[in-house]
Amino acid sequence: MAHVPQIRIPATYMRGGTSKGVFFRLQDLPDAAQAPGKARDALLMRVIGSPDPYGKQIDGMGGATSSTSKTVILSRSERPDHDVDYLFGQVSIDSAFVDWSGNCGNLSAAVGPFAIANGLVDPARVPRNGTATLRIWQANIGKTIVAHVPISEGAVQETGDFELDGVTFPAAEVQLEFMDPAAEEEGAGGAMFPTGNLVDELEVPGVGTLKATMINAGIPTIFVNADSIGYSGTELQDAINGDEKALAKFETIRAQGAVRMGLIKDVSEAAKRQHTPKLAFVAPSKDYLASSGKAVAAKDIDLLVRALSMGKLHHAMMGTAAVAIGTAAAIPGTLVNLAAGGGARNAVRFGHPSGTLRVGAEANQENGEWVVRKAIMSRSARVLMEGWVRVPGDAF
Incomplete structure (x- = not known):
């Protein structure tokens, strides 16, 4: 009986803040999914296990909640004053679509650590010990995030004593600065208060x-x-x-x-x-x-x-x-x-x-x-698993 073999794609499963998601380097995605469109969306849905009428995402990496039905695509930044380009896809659990309309602030904490560990950042930007300060271009909303990532002996420090409510175990603190955070949404004119009113x-x-x-x-x-x-x-x-x-x-x-x-x-x-x-x-x-x-x-x-x-x-x-x-x-x-x-x-x-x-x-x-020129908060991030995700070859 003929069957379609599975393909494998390099990926990392990470926690960032109180969310989890599957992280990819853009260059590692199949050619058809390296550009926005139906193939990319179909691939990410299959990775996560959506759409699932049972609402459990048993046949994928998703955890059946909005906090765990997430995907991230990263690449070296094409902008001269940024280190990495960050694209976030929120995968619907029971419907067949990926929402690209916003950022995930929690997973933003994992972007810098992933980028450093996966060769997307110029090594000269990473100290042997101390803090790597990275400028991240958030492509969904066209905004800059500055991440302060702790480094120990040339590698990202993931363990530590920073506690974050909603996360069971302590980890290393990653401070995030969301620059000019007023979102420029289509139809809203880029205004912080699109109606012109505070209330x-x-x-x-x-x-x-x-x-x-x-x-x-x-x-x-x-x-x-x-x-x-x-x-x-x-x-x-x-x-x-x-x-x-x-x-x-x-x-x-x-x-x-x-x-x-x-x-x-x-x-x-x-x-x-x-x-x-x-x-x-x-x-x-x-x-x-x-x-x-x-x-x-x-x-x-x-x-x-x-x-x-x-x-x-x-x-x-x-x-x-x-x-x-x-x-x-x-x-x-x-x-x-x-x-x-x-x-x-x-x-x-x-x-x-x-x-x-x-x-x-x-x-x-x-x-x-x-x-508002800047909003600041601290999160933490940690690699949970790395290697490859597998999907049927006809999934996208």
């Missing part, structure tokens, strides 16, 4: 009119107040992800916000744009128990934030959404800033389902417009 009245059929801060920073994000949609801000995943009615309501809010932000023309287009925008709800700080059972005290945080990714409440916080949180918190009058107590600030620590996270950002007004 809008967002009309949502079947839900009502909600106050919303809609911001392009790190990733397009819609913030609403938790109490306006019936939540406290202390919820964990089980309180929402098993509630189909609640998830449908969140998706309706997200779709309406996407239209108002100019990211889509009609709510019907939202189903094909699952990765962006994100939807999050905020509340003043309160005591709660994180998903690990650890107590989070109200006095130790500035506010509570819960965010949805790919239609589900995230187990921690997306890195790009953390950039949006830090940016919005720095601008007096946004819902995020008000939930944190209002006033000027250059850093915020927020509570999420797995614990807490600190992100810094400084905002200034230039010619009447709010501008």
